[in-house]
Amino acid sequence: MSPVRGGRRRRLELGILVFGAAFVAVVLISFRPGRRPGTSAPPPDTETEAPPGAGQATTVLSGVDFTESVKGKPLFRIRSEKTVGFGPGAGLLPNWYALENVELTVYTEEGTPVTVRGRRAEYDERSKRARLIGNVRWTDEEGALGETEQVVFQPETRTLEIPTPIHFVRGTFDLRAAKGTYDVRNRLVRLQGPIQGSGTGEGSGGLSELTADNALFRRAEGVVELEGHVSGVSRAGDRIMANRLVLKLDETGKQVEWARAFGAVRGTLAGSGVPGGARAGPPRTYGGEQAALFFDPEGNTRSLGLTGSPAWVEEPQRRVAAGEIDVAFENGRAISASARGAVRIRSEDATASADRAETVFGPSGGIESMELSGHVEMSSKERSGRADRVIQVPSRGVWLLTGGASSASVESGGSRVSAARIELTEKPEGIRAEGNARAAFVSQPGKPMAPTLVGDSKKPTYGKAERMVFDESGRTAVLSGG
Numbered sequence: 516m517s518p519v520r521g522g523r524r525r526r527l528e529l530g531i532l533v534f535g536a537a538f539v540a541v542v543l544i545s546f547r548p549g550r551r552p553g554t555s556a557p558p559p560d561t562e563t564e565a566p567p568g569a570g571q572a573t574t575v576l577s578g579v580d581f582t583e584s585v586k587g588k589p590l591f592r593i594r595s596e597k598t599v600g601f602g603p604g605a606g607l608l609p610n611w612y613a614l615e616n617v618e619l620t621v622y623t624e625e626g627t628p629v630t631v632r633g634r635r636a637e638y639d640e641r642s643k644r645a646r647l648i649g650n651v652r653w654t655d656e657e658g659a660l661g662e663t664e665q666v667v668f669q670p671e672t673r674t675l676e677i678p679t680p681i682h683f684v685r686g687t688f689d690l691r692a693a694k695g696t697y698d699v700r701n702r703l704v705r706l707q708g709p710i711q712g713s714g715t716g717e718g719s720g721g722l723s724e725l726t727a728d729n730a731l732f733r734r735a736e737g738v739v740e741l742e743g744h745v746s747g748v749s750r751a752g753d754r755i756m757a758n759r760l761v762l763k764l765d766e767t768g769k770q771v772e773w774a775r776a777f778g779a780v781r782g783t784l785a786g787s788g789v790p791g792g793a794r795a796g797p798p799r800t801y802g803g804e805q806a807a808l809f810f811d812p813e814g815n816t817r818s819l820g821l822t823g824s825p826a827w828v829e830e831p832q833r834r835v836a837a838g839e840i841d842v843a844f845e846n847g848r849a850i851s852a853s854a855r856g857a858v859r860i861r862s863e864d865a866t867a868s869a870d871r872a873e874t875v876f877g878p879s880g881g882i883e884s885m886e887l888s889g890h891v892e893m894s895s896k897e898r899s900g901r902a903d904r905v906i907q908v909p910s911r912g913v914w915l916l917t918g919g920a921s922s923a924s925v926e927s928g929g930s931r932v933s934a935a936r937i938e939l940t941e942k943p944e945g946i947r948a949e950g951n952a953r954a955a956f957v958s959q960p961g962k963p964m965a966p967t968l969v970g971d972s973k974k975p976t977y978g979k980a981e982r983m984v985f986d987e988s989g990r991t992a993v994l995s996g997g
Contacts, residue, residue, distance in 0.1 A: 574600035574609055583643060583670075590670060592620040593638060593645065612638040619645055619668060621675065621699050629653075629675065629699055631666050643670040660684045673700040681706065688714030690725070702734040708743065715750070724748035727760075737764040745776075752798075755782040757806070776806040780821070801828045803840075816844045825857065833862040837872070851875050858887070865895040869905070882909050891916075900925045902937070912941035922951065929957035932983065946985040954978040954992075 579598040583590045596616040600609030617636040621629045633647030645668040652662040664679040675697040683690040690712035696705045712725035728743025739762040746756040758778030762771050784799045803823030811817045818841065821828070825836040838856025842849050854872040870889025877883045887905040893914075894900075903919030916923035916937040924933040925946060935950025948954070956976040981996025 571601060571604070572599055573602045573605050573607065574598075576600070579614070589622045590643070590673075591622060591645070591668065593636070594618045594620075595636070608640070610640050612636075612640070614638060617647055619647055619666075621668060621673065623699050623702070629697065631675065633666065644668065672698070674698050686714070688712060692730070704730075704732040704734065706730040710741075723750050737766070738762065739764065753782070753784055755806075756780070770812070771810055773810065774808040778804065780804065780806045780823075782806070799828055799830045801826075801840075803827065818843050825859070833860065835860050835872070848878070849876050849880070865893065867891070867893045867905075882907075884908055898925060898927045898939075900937070900939075914939040922953075927987075931955045932985070934983070944987045946983075946987070948983040948985075949981070952978075952980050952983045952994075954983055954994075956992075 576598045577596060580592070580594045582592040593614065594617070595614035597614070599613045601611045601613070602609040614636040616634065618630060618632045619636065620631075623629070631647060631651060631653050633651040634649030636645055636647045638645045647666045647668075649664065650662065651664060651666045652660065654660050661681065661683050663677050663681045665677070667676040667678065668674075669676060677695045677697075679694065681692045681695055683692075690710070692706040692708060692710045694707050697703070698705075706729065708726075708728040708730075710725070710727045710730055714723055725747045727741040727745045729741070731740040731742075732738075733740075741760040743758065744756075745758065745760045746754070748754050755776065757776035757780045759776070761775045761777075763773050764770065765772050779802075781802045782800065784801065801821060803821040803826030805822045807818075807820040809817045820842075821840040822838065825838060826840045827834060827836040828840060829835075835854055835858070837854035837858040840852065840854045842852045844850065852874045856870070858867075858869045858872045860867040860872065867887060869887035869891040871887070873886045873888075875883045875885075885907040888903065891902045891905045892900070893905065900914075900916055900923070902916035902923035903921075904917045906915045907913070908915075916925070916939070918924075918933075918935055922933040922935055923937045924931060925937055925939065925948075926932075932946055932948050932952065932954045934948035934952035936948070938947040938949075939945075940947070954977065956978070978992075978994055980994035982994070984993045985991070
């Protein structure tokens with residue numbers, strides 16, 4: 516009977532589950548201010564259409580570059596190759612502008628301004644509202660490209676609204692969202708889904724697939740939030756699903772410091788290779804109500820924590836469930852695990868329960884030692900046991916049971932042994948009880964009679980000694996002391 520075996524090399528691949536700074540922050544670009552257009556050109560002959568109430572075409576300009584300011588601070592800047600102004604009449608200041616080959620830059624209170632380019636734009640002088648239309652796009656300093664069909668600038672809230680489908684590309688990763696907004700003043704990016712991403716994993720932290728209903732990027736805090744049917748797959752085959760996922764980025768915005776998943780958390784850890792060509796274990800599935808991941812500066816997973824009612828980790832031959840499960844990593848390899856609160860361990864032929872469990876993993880991912888403590892109960896086809904504390908050493912094939920206020924005990928076929936300390940061995944199969952040992956031997960139907968010292972062998976036989984040693988394969992018992 517053994518708990519979850521394994522431990523495996525882990526990297527940040529699922530940690531960088533979301534496009535985060537690599538994609539939602541691609542709108543943060545630098546630019547330079549300019550000036551507002553004049554009205555010196557004569558009334559034009561143009562086919563440009565204007566909305567009702569805009570008036571007639573009164574001005575045609577080329578190479579326009581103007582900046583709108585509020586209290587001496589620039590609000591936004593518009594540059595275009597051609598501008599047609601519409602107003603109440605010739606010689607009067609236009610109220611509405613149609614622009615071609617446009618660049619719109621929105622200033623921020625702090626940080627880098629936002630620059631967006633489009634094939635054409637509409638600008639209302641009265642509301643200061645601008646709408647870019649047709650092949651609207653932006654890029655970041657590292658080559659990521661964002662594009663859509665429309666972007667609307669709302670000056671009152673200093674917000675860029677994107678009402679049309681959005682497409683982001685960075686390296687081999689391709690991301691799409693239904694629509695979104697960028698609150699320039701508060702530095703918040705919102706994307707509405709369905710959000711879908713895919714790639715080879717190159718240049719995206721190993722991320723190969725991503726889906727979510729909504730996304731929020733708090734640039735000032737370096738926090739990315741995904742909500743609704745969140746799922747992600749890494750190049751190595753790791754997978755995570757949750758209702759909500761929160762990522763904290765470092766100061767560069769490129770590295771995830773920690774990640775937290777909430778609601779119906781489910782995932783898979785693919786078995787990975789270890790030095791020498793061995794495997795660190797089979798794929799494992801896990802789940803819970805919440806999960807937390809912390810990462811080192813190199814991007815390796817430093818720790819994984821699960822909570823739930825219960826949280827669980829499962830592999831083909833065993834399952835661990837508890838209120839809390841924590842796994843520690845070193846250089847990408849799991850080195851230890853702990854479980855607390857109603858711990859339940861199930862394998863193919865045995866079960867165990869305890870208040871707490873601690874496990875240490877070896878270099879190959881196998882269990883070096885495991886300790887159960889607090890109201891420990893174990894059960895298999897042949898035996899059951901109770902103790903305050905149980906230690907397993909798989910390399911020796913030994914289980915050590917110790918009692919606290921009461922003795923540890925082992926039962927098999929109706930016979931029972933209790934003592935302060937009981938050692939179970941697998942090969943050869945035996946029991947060694949020490950410290951005020953007590954035993955009751957009962958015959959089992961269909962098996963040879965239990966050994967008796969005196970009396971009728973069909974009745975229970977009781978023994979008391981300081982030390983008892985049982986060889987179950989040879990059906991012998993040695994009692995000494997006491």
